[in-house]
Amino acid sequence: MKKPSVLWIEDSARFELRNLVGQLFFGGKYEFNLAEDVTSAVNQLQAREYDAVIVDIRLPPGIDAEWRKLYQQTGFDRVHAQLGLKLLRWLLTRDNSIHPAAPPEWIKPHQIAVFTVEGKGEIQTHLDDLGITVFRQKSAGLRDTVLLELIDELLARAQTTFAQDRAL
Amino acid sequence: MNPPDLLRELNILDLPIGVYVVAPDGRLLACNRPVRALFNLPLQGDVRANIAQFYADPKMRDALLGKAAEAEARGAHLEKEIVAFRVGERKIYVEDYCKPLRDPATREIIAYVGCLVDVTAEHEADKRESKFQKRIEELTFDIGRILHANTGTLLMAQQTLDGVAEALGQRAIKELITVPLEERDEQLIKEAALLANAIDKLAQATEPERRCQALSGAHWDALLSKIAPLRQARDLVPGMEMRAPALRATAHQIAAICQEMTPGVLARELVRETVRAAAQLENSSCLVDALMTRTAIIQMDSTLRSLRDFITADIRVYEPKKKLSVKQLTDQALAQIAEFARSSRVDIVRRDRDFDTAVEGVERDLVRALTNLLHNAIKYSWRRDRAKAPWVVIRTYARAGMACVEVENWGVPIAQEEIEQGLIFQLGYRGKWSKDRGRLGTGIGLTDAKRTAQTHYGDLRVASRPSNPGWIQSDDPTFYNQPFVTTVTFCIPEAVRR
Numbered sequence: 001m002k003k004p005s006v007l008w009i010e011d012s013a014r015f016e017l018r019n020l021v022g023q024l025f026f027g028g029k030y031e032f033n034l035a036e037d038v039t040s041a042v043n044q045l046q047a048r049e050y051d052a053v054i055v056d057i058r059l060p061p062g063i064d065a066e067w068r069k070l071y072q073q074t075g076f077d078r079v080h081a082q083l084g085l086k087l088l089r090w091l092l093t094r095d096n097s098i099h100p101a102a103p104p105e106w107i108k109p110h111q112i113a114v115f116t117v118e119g120k121g122e123i124q125t126h127l128d129d130l131g132i133t134v135f136r137q138k139s140a141g142l143r144d145t146v147l148l149e150l151i152d153e154l155l156a157r158a159q160t161t162f163a164q165d166r167a168l
Numbered sequence: 169m170n171p172p173d174l175l176r177e178l179n180i181l182d183l184p185i186g187v188y189v190v191a192p193d194g195r196l197l198a199c200n201r202p203v204r205a206l207f208n209l210p211l212q213g214d215v216r217a218n219i220a221q222f223y224a225d226p227k228m229r230d231a232l233l234g235k236a237a238e239a240e241a242r243g244a245h246l247e248k249e250i251v252a253f254r255v256g257e258r259k260i261y262v263e264d265y266c267k268p269l270r271d272p273a274t275r276e277i278i279a280y281v282g283c284l285v286d287v288t289a290e291h292e293a294d295k296r297e298s299k300f301q302k303r304i305e306e307l308t309f310d311i312g313r314i315l316h317a318n319t320g321t322l323l324m325a326q327q328t329l330d331g332v333a334e335a336l337g338q339r340a341i342k343e344l345i346t347v348p349l350e351e352r353d354e355q356l357i358k359e360a361a362l363l364a365n366a367i368d369k370l371a372q373a374t375e376p377e378r379r380c381q382a383l384s385g386a387h388w389d390a391l392l393s394k395i396a397p398l399r400q401a402r403d404l405v406p407g408m409e410m411r412a413p414a415l416r417a418t419a420h421q422i423a424a425i426c427q428e429m430t431p432g433v434l435a436r437e438l439v440r441e442t443v444r445a446a447a448q449l450e451n452s453s454c455l456v457d458a459l460m461t462r463t464a465i466i467q468m469d470s471t472l473r474s475l476r477d478f479i480t481a482d483i484r485v486y487e488p489k490k491k492l493s494v495k496q497l498t499d500q501a502l503a504q505i506a507e508f509a510r511s512s513r514v515d516i517v518r519r520d521r522d523f524d525t526a527v528e529g530v531e532r533d534l535v536r537a538l539t540n541l542l543h544n545a546i547k548y549s550w551r552r553d554r555a556k557a558p559w560v561v562i563r564t565y566a567r568a569g570m571a572c573v574e575v576e577n578w579g580v581p582i583a584q585e586e587i588e589q590g591l592i593f594q595l596g597y598r599g600k601w602s603k604d605r606g607r608l609g610t611g612i613g614l615t616d617a618k619r620t621a622q623t624h625y626g627d628l629r630v631a632s633r634p635s636n637p638g639w640i641q642s643d644d645p646t647f648y649n650q651p652f653v654t655t656v657t658f659c660i661p662e663a664v665r666r
Contacts, residue, residue, distance in 0.1 A: 014409045015464070019457075022413035025405045026397045034406065063645040144417075 004051040005031040006151055009041040009084070010115070011060055017138075020147040030151065037062030038083050042101075045091070049106045052154045054147070057084035057116040057123065066099050085126050088112065092130045109133075110161040113154045115147070133157065186262075186284035189269070192277050194220035194229065206262070206286055208255050224252035224259055236266050236280065246282070250291065261291035308479055315476040322469040329462040336455040344459065345510055348557065352456050353408035357401050359452055360415055363422065363445040364398035367391055370438045382433035387425050394418055409460065416453035422446040466511040470543055477536050478616050487530050489624075491663050494564055494571045495524040497531070501538035502562075505546065514546045515559040523564050525571045526663040529624045534660075537620035540613035541575045541656050550579035550651055552635075570626060570659040581652035582632035584642075592630060593618045617658060626660030 006024070013021055013034050024032040033050075035041035039062025045053070061067035061083060071083055090098040091107050109131035114123070117138045127135060134154050136146065143149075186203035190196050196203075196215040204211050207222055223229050228251065236246045245267035253260050266282030330341045337344045371379065371392060379388060397404050398418065405411045423446040429439060502516060509516055527534070542560065549558040561576040586592050592614050618628040632654040634640065640647050 014407050015460075018410045019413045021410050022415075022417040025410070025414045026394065026418040028393050028397065063648075065645075 003029065003031045004151075004155055005033070005049070006052045006054070007033045007035060007041070007044055007050045008054045008115075008147070009035045009038075009059065009087070010054070010056045011036045011058075012056070017147075019144045020142075023145070023148060024151075027148075036060075038067045038087050039064035041087065042067075042099075042103075045104050045107065049104075051111065051158060052113065052151055053107065053111055054113045054115050054150060054154070055084050055088060057082050057114065057118050059083040059087070066101075070098065084114070084116065085123065088114075088126075088130055088132070092132075108161075110158050111154070113150050115150060186286075187282075188219075188284065189279050189281050190219050191279055194218040197279060202286075203284060206255070206260065206284065207253070222253040222255060224254045228252070232264070232266070233280070236268060240268055250287070260286060260288045263287050312476055312480040315472050315479070319469060319472055319476070322465050322472065326462055326465045326469070329458050329465065333455055333458045333462065336451050336458065342510075344455075345462075345513065348513060348551075349408065349456065349460070350551075352452070352459075353411060356411060356415055356449070356452055356456060359445070359449045360398040360401040360418075363419065363442070363449050364395045366438070366442040366445040367395055367398075367422070370434060370442050373438055374434055378433060382430045383425065383428060387428060391422065391425055394422060412453040412456040412460070416450055416457060419446045419450035419453065423450060463511045466508050467547065470505070470508045470539075474536065474540055474543065474616070475612060477532075478612050481533070487532055489528050489530055491526050491528055492531055492534065493524055493526055494573065497527075497534050497538060498562065498564055498573060500531075500535045501542055504535065504539045505542045508543065509546050509560075512546050512549075513557045514549050515557050516542070516546075517559050517561045519561060519563040520565060523566075525566045527571045527624070527660050528663045529660060533620045534624070537617040537658060538573055538575075540617050541573075541658060544613050545575045545577035545654070545656070548580035548654070549577045552578050552651065566662055567659075569662055571662045572657055572659040574655060574657045576653060576655045578635060578651055578653055580654075581634075581648045581650075582630065582654055583648065584632075587630050587632065593628075614656075617656075621658055621660055624660040626658070629655075629657045629659070631655045 008021070010017065013036065021032070021034070024030060030052075033044060035044050037060045041055075041059075041062075042064070044050075061071040067083065070086060074082075074086075086098050089095055091103045092109055092112075094103055096102075110133075112130075112132050113134035113136065114127065114132055115136045115138060116123070119137060120127075120135055127133070134150070134157060136150050183200060183202070186200060186206055188196060188199040188203050196209075196217050196219055199209075199215060201211055203209075204215070207217065209215060209217055220226065220229050232246070232249060232251065235249065239246050245265065247265050249264045249266070251262050251264045253262065263285040264282055265285075266280055268277045269279045269281050270276060271278050333344055334341055371388070374382075383391070398415075401411060401415060405414045423443065426439065426443045426446060498518075502518075505516075542562070545560040549560055551558045558577075558579070561574075563572075563574040563576075565572055565574070582592060594615065614628070614630070621628045632652045634647075635651040635653050640650050
């Protein structure tokens with residue numbers, strides 16, 4: 001059986017959050033990929049479909065000129081730029097004022113979870129607008145299984161949505 | 169002149185400030201339009217009001233008259249006295265200039281004459297500013313205290329990690345941190361392969377039926393599923409930073425499964441070999457993880473110290489400038505950064521060791537500025553030689569009356585436009601490429617160093633160029649992926665020799 005494919009878009013995965021990913025690589029449960037900036041995330045999303053995509057809100061732009069321009073225009077730092085939200089808006093609303101390229105067709109809100117330091121209240125309106133329901137806040141004291149649990153939750157929801165869509 | 173005449177004269181003069189005459193009991197004998205407007209009185213006709221009714225604090229009038237009498241005794245008059253009045257619901261503030269009028273014959277006080285200037289807006293603004301100032305001072309103090317407390321916590325965490333690392337590595341921490349992480353990573357990959365071989369051997373050496381007597385089928389599936397990933401650890405996990413926790417978790421799971429084995433079913437030596445290999449891998453990967461976290465903590469500690477020093481700079485007792493030796497300042501900065509350099513495995517190469525000159529300045533600020541520059545250089549250094557640790561070069565020299573400390577590193581670039589537009593000197597600004605490899609930073613270091621140089625009548629210069637110019641063109645998207653040589657030069661005037 002094909003393993004579910006997961007993309008985590010997170011610039012702190014390699015250092016601060018490295019303990020969360022350890023089990024994913026060797027667990028053999030998922031086909032796991034990591035993107036550490038928006039450009040490489042977009043490249044990976046354009047290249048293939050994923051069953052689950054987990055997105056951080058404070059992301060660096062990477063080398064793509066348009067994302068870099070956007071990053072510079074919105075304060076030149078990850079906190080103010082909130083490039084993760086812009087990426088989500090571009091992906092889900094196909095807003096080409098964010099980036100002129102066309103986003104991949106396959107991505108839907110039920111395939112996306114947000115995992116960030118922002119409190120839910122701070123970005124709730126955006127999440128509601130985009131139809132994203134799976135959210136987890138990063139904070140000290142998180143278990144090292146939090147990412148696994150988040151992926152499982154997202155995949156379960158995606159499956160339910162898929163079943164509901166088929167029933168309709 | 170009687171009051172109505174006086175009133176007329178005052179209004180004819182159309183003065184821009186309020187002018188009044190009051191009786192000793194407070195009755196307003198005469199006042200011009202600005203005073204009437206101030207107290208919401210009819211702009212024409214008799215005044216029929218007593219100034220005492222407007223005082224926000226009724227005791228204030230007696231105090232004010234007392235001050236006016238004292239001023240008169242000195243041959244002066246009351247000046248710029250701030251008085252609070254209440255007019256309806258509104259509180260107003262005026263500057264009062266006042267003196268008594270005496271009967272020439274009896275020397276009795278028959279009235280007070282004076283001017284009022286409405287300063288409500290200015291007074292409110294001053295009050296707000298002073299409230300904010302107080303709040304900022306409290307906040308600064310709190311931030312300083314919190315950062316101080318966090319520094320203590322970080323020290324505790326670092327020392328705990330030292331203990332953990334020494335227990336795992338069976339060596340003193342100062343020896344453990346000399347081994348490059350790349351070497352430890354290679355060791356982990358070897359140990360992962362050994363564990364894979366041990367599991368493989370254990371499985372191969374036992375008949376399937378017998379195997380199931382020792383462990384459940386699910387456990388065997390779990391064990392066997394680890395063989396291939398353990399052998400492919402290098403390719404499977406991108407980056408050595410994530411390899412250690414991944415291997416640690418896997419080794420731990422294998423060790424836990426081994427504990428479930430029914431004793432006496434499988435070859436004892438092979439079980440022991442598997443358990444030993446799993447324990448060794450878990451031990452080594454924990455050690456690597458502990459050492460990496462220790463480095464991050466020391467880096468954070470250094471950042472917090474610098475942040476605390478910067479934030480509390482304005483509320484510290486004023487430190488006068490004095491004559492200081494550049495060599496000693498550099499030595500102090502190097503001593504402060506030594507632990508961070510060691511834990512980051514970056515060597516400091518000092519040129520012009522014998523050079524020295526004197527500067528005039530605030531010792532604490534200068535040491536902090538130099539420490540910040542060294543901190544950045546260490547943090548943003550890449551390894552350029554497999555046989556050698558990364559290194560940062562520090563040079564000191566004097567040129568055209570300026571004493572200069574130059575810090576050079578090889579690694580993370582600073583974009584040309586960031587230097588040209590002065591972005592890197594903006595408070596809180598983090599360089600575009602400064603977040604590579606998870607580097608922590610506050611965006612204060614260069615701002616503070618430049619400010620310190622300037623308050624000492626000097627300046628800070630930054631240059632960043634590709635290590636191999638011409639290899640990659642500047643319009644290539646990968647231009648900033650190559651190593652850059654970044655030189656930061658801190659110059660302040662040499663002290664005048666006497």
